Every structure is written in structure tokens, then in C-alpha cells.
Amino acid sequence: MDKIRIRGGHKLNGVIRIGGAKNAALPLMAASLLTDEALVLSNVPHLADITTMANLLGQHGVKVSLEGHSGDDGHAGRTISLAAGKITNTKAPYDLVRRMRASVLVLGPIVAREGEATVSLPGGCAIGTRPVDIHLSGLEALGAEIEVEAGYIRASAPKGLRGAQYVFPKVSVGATENLILAACLAQGETIFENAAREPEITDLCECLIAMGAKIDGVGTAILTITGVDRLHGAEHAIMPDRIEAGTYAMAAAITGGTVELEGARLDHIDAAAAHLRKTGTMIETCNGGVFVSRENTDLRSVDVETDPYPAFPTDLQAQFMALMATARGTSVITETIFENRFMHVPELQRMGAEVTLQGNTATLRGVDQLHGAPVMASDLRASASLVLAGLAADGVTEVRRIYHLDRGYERLEEKLRIVGADVERVEDS
Ligand code: EPZ
16 A cells, blocks of 8 residues: 655645546536436546546446546546446445445436435445435435335335425535435426535536526525426536645645645635635635745634535645644634544644644644654545645655545645655555
8 A cells, every 4th residue: 555755844836737626526427327418527537536436327327438638738637428328227336335425426316317226325434424314305305215224225206306395404515416416307396495505516506507407596505496307418627626726725835835726716715715814825816726825924823613615614624724733823623514524633643733622623732843753544634634744844754544645636746746845655565
């Protein structure tokens, strides 16, 4: 297994190209199940989770073909064509679903199109219990009958789903996506209230509209969807990855460097940018992306609380904590989305961070210098946090279990090397 070795202390300087968003790509790929025509997605990131979703779709009968690269540097996002002429298998097996929770996103589209779907329950994960009860109660509201047996969810609606009014009891990105996908082919009108408003959901809605879906209220918490008999194929370019952009913005800030995030959208990371500015980091829109710089200013401590979009994203909490570990003063970080998303804390402590944990709150007293150490990644964003800490630390940091990183950051070590970091992927002995 590989590990990432970082020799810290180098300021980042240069241009980092931001890839397509993993968390937009996964529901968009599931949307291909709604039509017998090809859905062509460009700017698809090259990540392990994308391969897992492609394999899952393949076993449902979707023809997946790679149509080359969207960019001209040979590394930019790929273009893939997904053609679900016929759904040959309505079951998503445990073996694939356990690898990636987002697999549950095939449930809504398959039951909407085929009248039946059987999907393995995803199970828990490192950051929390992550139930899927809202996905299921929403599908029930749309007329599906749900049974959970022997670790599998079976949803059936032999006469098709029908429109309904459904108020999400809690803001859920995945449940909103699953139910939007289902409602597009339901009979009549569906009104969703308290829907998640993440940019990835807007991206999904825009693609579905290009496929012939009727969706009003895109980008708001109230979505009105008028079901149609069939959707058709479309071409869609996946939005840039806002979490990747936020991560590299924080990498620039923690090293006191200057980077341009090519292709990133500042309006997608408003809350993170506002917090970065309070730390003394400059962040603004520039030609074709986002410009980030912190030179000759000390990092200041800032409190943060995660919440659904448009507030500060939970997916940047761990990275912001690395930043606060080296800031002047005390900061309080509150995680409200997942109950166990502080697995990076003991690892950051091994690098000299002064953190105390109480429930869903971490209090950090910034230290002058973090120190390199061998550390263990526990999940995707925790891994990114440790890499950031390593960039700022003195000495050598080795991050193990980097398969987590490979699920969500494309060529992370290469991108960091281009802007001057001393980072390499080495074989773990
Ligand atoms: C999505 O997960 C993202 N994943 C996560 O990205 C992200 O952290 C999360 O949204 C929050 O922004 C993808 O888009 C593939 P939720 P999702 O449903 O949809 C509870 C990353 O690092 N809940 O919005 O699974 C849930 O337990 C990751 O890229 C229920 O109680 O998140 C959590 O506390 C990891 N019942 C809260 O809602 C349900 O049925 C929000 O979860 C569904 C969710």
C-alpha cells in the first residue's frame, strides 16, 4: 500500500487546475439510469469512486464508454458516455455498495424506471452512522412500497411512482438527489420542501432539465418537479470540485503561499472564502478561477460551524482545522453534520496541534510550529487535513492509508508538486 511523504516548509506558488466534482459526478452518473439514450458527461474526475459507480452501473446493464479527455493536457477530466438502453438487473449488491455509500443513488432512478429496485443497505462509515431513512420515507411518499430484509432495501412501485408533497425532515444531500431522480419520472407533480441546496444538486437539476425533466425552484429549498413519461439523452459538463478548490485554497493559506485555482468558482465556496479572509488570507475571483494568497500576514484564529450549503461545508472542516492548528489565538470548530468527523484530531495532535474535544466541538490553541510525524488517514477529508498539516510542519510527515485520498483527490501529490511542495507517493514497507 502506498503512503504520501511530505517534507514541509515550502510555500505553495503557482497554478493548480481544479477537476470535476466527485460529489456532482456520482448522482449525474446515476441519472443515466433514467433514459434509454446516452448521457454524455464531460469533466469527469479520474477517481476511485467514479470507477466504483461505473462498475455498479455496468452491472445494471448500462454501457459505459470512455470517450477521451475534455482538456488538452491529457490529464483534465474525461468524457464518459453512459447508455442504459435496457436495465438488465435491478439489484445493487452488497459487494459494490459497501465500497461506496453513494451507490444508494441508483435506488430512486431504478424504481422510477423499472417499478422495482433492490439495493444493499450501505452500512455505517468512519464519519458517522449515516442512515438512509430519509431516502426511504421520501420514496414511500412517492408511492413506493419499501421493505428492508437481510441487509437489502427493496422498493417497488409496479404501477409507477406518483407525485407528492414531501418535506425533508432534515437537510440531506443524498436523499434530495435520490428523490429528485425518482420524481422526474413520477406521474404528476412533486413538491419537495427543505431540500438540500448544494451546488451539486443544482448541477444535477440542470443536467436533468437538459434530459427533458421539468424542475422549478432549482437552487432553492423548494423544488417543484412535474413528472414526464420519458427522458432523453444529453451532454453535460460536470461542475468544478468546490471541496478540492477549498482544500487547495487552505493549502496555500497554511504555507503562506499564493496560488491560482484554475477553473474554480468562488461563488461555490463563499462561506469558506469568508472564513479564510478572516484568517488574513486574500481570496478573490481571477480570470478563469480563484486567486488565493497569504504572504507576510500571520494566520489569525477564526471560529467555524459546519452546516448545510450555503454555510461552511463539513467537507472542509478537517482541512480548516489544520489551518487553525497553526493560527494565532484560539478557535472553536463545531461539526453539526456528522457525529464522528473528528478522527483527524488525534493525528493532528501527534503533529503537535493543541486541540481539546468536547462533544461536537473542537477547541484549538494555535501553535507556532507543527512537527512532521507518521500519521494515519481515517477518511477522505481527514487525509487532506493531514496533508495540509504536513505541508506546514517541519521535518517529514508520512500519511498512511491514502486509498482514502484517492477516492476524492485526483493526482493530489502531482498537483501539489507543481506548485512547489515536496510531496511524493512511496510504497509503504
Ligand atoms: C453528501 O453525503 C456527500 N457525499 C458528503 O461528502 C458530504 O459530507 C455530505 O453530503 C454533507 O454535505 C456525496 O455527495 C457523495 P447527507 P450524504 O445525506 O448525501 C443524515 C466527502 O467527503 N441523514 O447530506 O450521505 C446524515 O447521517 C463526503 O466527499 C439521515 O439522518 O450526506 C448526516 O448526519 C463524505 N438520514 C446528515 O443527514 C438520511 O436518510 C447529512 O447527510 C440521510 C442523511
